[in-house]
Amino acid sequence: MSIGTRSTILHLGLIALLFVLAFVLPSYHQGNLARIMVLATYAIGYNVLFGYTGLLSLGHAMFFGAGMYGLGLAMQYGGLGVIPAFAVALICAAVLSAVVALLALRTIGVAFMIVTLMFAQAGYLTVLYFGAWTRGDEGFVIAQSARQIAGLDLTAPTTRYLAALLLFSAALLITARMMQVSFGSVLIGVRENEERTRMLGYDVFRHKLAAVIISGTISGAAGAGYAVLFGYVGATFTSVQYSIFPLLWVLLGGAGTTIGPLVGTLFMFYLIDYSSGLTNAYMLIAGVVLVLLTLFARAGLVGEIRKRWVA
Amino acid sequence: MTPKLMTNRRSVLKGAAAGGLLAAAPLAARFASAQSSAPIKIGFQQHSTGIGAAYGRWYGRTTEAAVKMINDAGGINGRPVEIVAEDDGTDPKRGAEVLEKFANQSGCDVAFGTLFSHVVIGSAPAAGELKLPYFVVSEGHHVASGMLNRYTLQPGITDVKSQVQAMAPYVSENLGKKVTMIYPDFAFGHDHRDYFSAAIKEQGGEVLEMIAIPPTETSFTKYFPKIPRDTEVIYHVMVGPAVLTFVKELGEFFGPSRPEIFGFIDSLEAVDLASPGLEFLEGTYFWEGNPRYAQEDQTSHDKMFREAVGVDANGASVSDPKDVSTYAHMFGCWETLHVIKAGMEAAGYQGPEDRAKLIEAVEAMTDMPQSDAHPQGPKRFNGKTHQVFGVQYISKVEEGKLVKVHTTSIEDTLYPDEVDYTSMSF
Amino acid sequence: MDFGPHLLLAVLEGAVGAAVLALTALGLSLVFGVMRVVNVAHGEFFMLGAVIAWFVATSIGGHPTVGFVAALALAPLIAGLVAVLVDRLILKPVKYDPEATIVGTIGVLYILQQTALMTYGPEARPVEPPFSHRIALPWFEWGENGFAMFYPWGLSTNSYKLFVIGAAIVILLAFWLIMTRSKAGLIMRATQLDRETALAFGIPVSRVYSIVFGLGAGLAALAAVLIVPIQQAHYLMGHDPLLLSFIVVIIGGLGSIRGTVLAAVLIGMSDGIISVFLSPTLSKIIATLLVALVLVFRPQGLFGKKPA
Structure with a gap:
């Protein structure tokens, strides 16, 4: 069995498992998993750039936010339905990521990190500046009645779960497929040795540009998904904190692995959920866990498993 | 001290015993019949960490004091009240997750206590979808503006x-x-x-x-x-x-x-x-919102409230004069809990199946005179907009203390309705 | 207020911000330059400095100067020791791997922040300045009666703010002297240039790393002690200094002391001066984008050399 087939089976198996879970999980965990899948979609988007292409961005919240506000504002003021608003969101995220990429890709390494951070900070302040429409930090609610597709009520727990699964599966399969074709190999080549990839005759810049746009658009899809499934659009989601989260999830789960983002998001969510039940100082626990992971599981959870038992 | 219950076992027992005593009285009899003595659980969305933490701490202390008072007086419908506190990190995403936890995991009857507007607005859709009554203590205009839903109310603090x-x-x-x-x-x-x-x-x-x-x-x-x-x-x-x-x-x-x-x-x-x-x-x-320094014309209600929460005449903690309270806002937790109590009693609240009845009972409320349940002052609840109105205070700083110079009327604070939540379905 | 006095006020305010920023960023730049470590917890060491200053100042009592001076000595020391501990327990074991240190220092950030919340609490608390006098500033104008001096409404500064600017200049000079003239500075520069060769010449690189990491944190803490009589200590205060320091370090060119200081002055000042012309939030947006564009078109920073 080739590696490609094996990973396809793994991904389809994962999606099937998540599908079955929709009907067996208690409602609390079903709700959590729906959120986790949307956030994991964000992490998958982040992973395209960070894990595969080796570019560390600290500004992905602006792409998440572009999707979130693209959908939210289109529904709120444009009166669009969910599907067209979702398309608007994808366009917003794609255009923003293309513009940011054209500028930011002139830099590398830490400078790239800072430039993306600055753009995202400007994005956050822009959301506040246009408070008349965005309601700034408070944000706004997307009415429950508007959150449906052709009579399917996205606010009903199981429908919402399945919609989240659909979003997640699309992102997972697209990125997995992308990494099986030559495009993905070039990205990994850029990550491992940009100079050599260029010498081999690949247009490194165009590949990086495409990686940013794909990464940003998937992140934007996650933002739009969050807005429509959970009914809230707010500036908090465009703050620096939400740029750091996907980095954390991806590193925890395993950068450059297809299911790492899901595992990392899942782990972090339940770490906070359970430790906040034990103590208010759950951030302390989260901090200690991060330090321990750094010390003892550097490749992330999935990365370590693959390193120790699979490879 | 998150879901570690704020009521310790002894006070629950005491509350139950007091409930038993009350049950002997004829008025309370109709609540006590065929009634479980399981506690009424109130999910408390607390800003324990994040930017709202200073408020969260005092909201916590006030809530604890109010629950103790309610339990000492026999609880709600003869049942003790139990607070399930969860930190929301003053974050709207976590806020919504916490509401789901209250409704689906901890079995809370209602949720309560949020201050920061973005957390309220981020959580409200979840409250509406979970059909979980959500009593916020936020002073935001979000409830009365009509942007939220029938399950979200602000009966304990003005906007x-x-x-x-x-x-x-x-x-x-x-x-x-x-x-x-x-x-x-x-x-x-x-x-x-x-x-x-x-x-x-x-x-x-x-x-x-x-x-x-x-x-x-x-x-x-x-x-x-x-x-x-x-x-x-x-x-x-x-x-x-x-x-x-x-x-x-x-x-x-x-x-x-x-x-x-x-x-x-x-x-x-x-x-x-x-x-x-x-x-x-x-x-x-x-x-x-409420005079921090005890005034010359201090009411017995304010005196009782200060003592119960542990606040001295200067608005600081009795155990640490440097630990100044959020006195202008935290009374909202106290009053909201008393509104929940009054609402549950009026609705004959038994369990989650009575949540809609509870909302209707609160919507039916109007004037709330100044009392131990409403120590800040008299209030008027607008059932249509889910928002309470009440007197406001203006103080002047004199010799380093805030001295009350003006009290507005409730009429000064009224404005035309912007929404009618009662016309929405549950 | 007239344009001239307004601008002067913005410049003065910008100078105070720039002074503190220069110190904080220098700490980050040092760590970055010598160790190639992105210390995400740098802002928390800043916060630690402010919080320790509050503890020291309140527990000593007496004239505010006593507490302030004690804080000036103790806060950087304690923050530095914590940093050395972080280096020994976390950074060294992961061999200063870039990604691992980012996650590790994010962990440290959470730990320090939560510890401060539990011990110090959620309030913003002030430290009393050792001295503080309002100084009304004069303005000169060539009017009908010739050259005239007058005191415009609102144009003033504060003696303590001027002290902060002076103190920062003194500390920066001292730091520059140490780096360029002393043996310790030589060793640090050698390690920065070439770790392997430094090792070969018998420089105890691992000890140098610990000291550098401690020194970097100490500088941040020192900056915080200076600013805390103007701004308050708060457990979430480390966020902005971290972002600004990052920007300054990159704009200034990696590991360049002079570049870092110049960039700090530029960034600190521009923030204040742009706000004279535009609405505050819009000016923040524009300042942020400008900095980003500087980096885009000069990725090596304004004062750095082209990367090899």
Whole structure:
């Protein structure tokens, strides 16, 4: 069995498992998993750039936010339905990521990190500046009645779960497929040795540009998904904190692995959920866990498993 | 102390025993029949960490005191009340998750206690979908503006729109008609900007300049030159950890010759007025939701409230005079819990299947006289807008203490309805 | 207020911000330059400095100067020791791997923040300045009666703010002297240039790393002690200094002391001066984008050399 087939089976198996879970999980965990899948979609988007292409961005919240506000504002003021608003969101995220990429890709390494951070900070302040429409930090609610597709009520727990699964599966399969074709190999080549990839005759810049746009658009899809499934659009989601989260999830789960983002998001969510039940100082626990992971599981959870038992 | 129950086992037992005693009384008999003695669980969305943590701590202490009082008096419908506190990190995403946890995991009957507007708005959709009554203590205008849903109510604290408009008559008559406003450049600040400038215009005054400060700012002097020279009154409202710097730098900027200054105490909640640099506030005015310093005409209700929560006559913790409370807001937790109690009793609340009945019972409420359940003052609840209205206080700083100089009427705070939640389905 | 005095005020305010920023950023730049470590917890060491200053100042009592001076000595020391501990327990074991240190220092950030919340609490608390006098500033104008001096309304500063600017200049000079003239400075520069060669010449690189990491944190803490009589100590205060320091370090060119200081002055000042012309939030947006564009078109920073 080739590696490609094996990973396809793994991904389809994962999606099937998540599908079955929709009907067996208690409602609390079903709700959590729906959120986790949307956030994991964000992490998958982040992973395209960070894990595969080796570019560390600290500004992905602006792409998440572009999707979130693209959908939210289109529904709120444009009166669009969910599907067209979702398309608007994808366009917003794609255009923003293309513009940011054209500028930011002139830099590398830490400078790239800072430039993306600055753009995202400007994005956050822009959301506040246009408070008349965005309601700034408070944000706004997307009415429950508007959150449906052709009579399917996205606010009903199981429908919402399945919609989240659909979003997640699309992102997972697209990125997995992308990494099986030559495009993905070039990205990994850029990550491992940009100079050599260029010498081999690949247009490194165009590949990086495409990686940013794909990464940003998937992140934007996650933002739009969050807005429509959970009914809230707010500036908090465009703050620096939400740029750091996907980095954390991806590193925890395993950068450059297809299911790492899901595992990392899942782990972090339940770490906070359970430790906040034990103590208010759950951030302390989260901090200690991060330090321990750094010390003892550097490749992330999935990365370590693959390193120790699979490879 | 998160879901570690705030009520310890002994007080639950005591509450149950008191409930038993009450059950013997004829009035209480109808509640006690066929009634489980399982506690009524109230999910408390608490800002224990994040930017709201100073408020969260005092909201916690007030909630604890209110629950103790309710349980000592026999609980609700003869059942003890149990608080399930969860930290929301003052974050809207976590806030919504916490509500799901209350409804689907901890088996809470209702949720309560949120202060910061973005957490309220981020959580409200979840409350509506979970059909979980959500009693917020936020002073935001989000509930009455109609943007939320039938399951979200604010019966224990007035909203910013009514607070702000009630200030305009006093400001224009006593302090001056030419006002410059300084406020944070986000929704809370914009509410102040919009509602106050409209209200002062109605009083024949005008706003000369509006200075919006970016929310991440930590130094302020550079903005003050924008204050026009002919300003008679400065209206300021700031929130966040940099407020003290703001007030100090404002004082330094003007030096010996300042205009009248009117501020919202939000700028200095949980801050000791005796802090170095605040001397210049002497003689300035503040809106107070509830007077921090015990006044000469203190009511027995305020006295009881202070003692129960553990606050001294200066508004600080009885165990640490440096630990200043968020006195202008935290009474909202106390009053909201008493509204929940009254609502559940009126609805004959038995369990989650009666949640809609509970909402209808609260919607039916109107006047709430000043009492131990409402120590801040009399209130009037508007069932259609899910928002309570009540008196506001204006205090002047005299010898380093806030002395009440004006009490508004409830009528001063009223405005036309913007929504009718009762027409929405459950 | 007239344009001239307004601008002067903005410049003065900008100078105070720039002074503190220069110190904080220098700490980050040092760590970055010598160790190639992105210390995400740098802002928390800043916060630690402010919080320790509050503890020291309140527990000593007496005249505010006593507490302030004690804080000036103790806060950087304690923050530095914590940093050395972080280096030994976390950074060294992961061999200063870039990604691992980012996650590790994010962990440290959470730990320090939560510890501060539990011990110090959620309030913003002030430290009393050792001295503080309002100084009204004069303005000159060529009017009808010739050259005239007058005191415009609101144009003033504060003696303590001037002290902060002076103190920062003194500390920066001292730091520059140590780096360029002393043996310790030589060793640090050698390690920065070439770790392997330094090792070969018998430089105890691992000890140098610990000291550098401690020194970097100490500088941040020192900056915080200076600013805390103007701004208050708060457990979430580390966020902005971290972002600004990062920007300054990159704009200044990696590992360049002179570049870092110049960039700090540029960034600190521009923030204040742009706000004279535009609405505050819009000016923040524009300042942020400008900095980003500087980097885009000069990725090596304004004062750095082209990367090899």
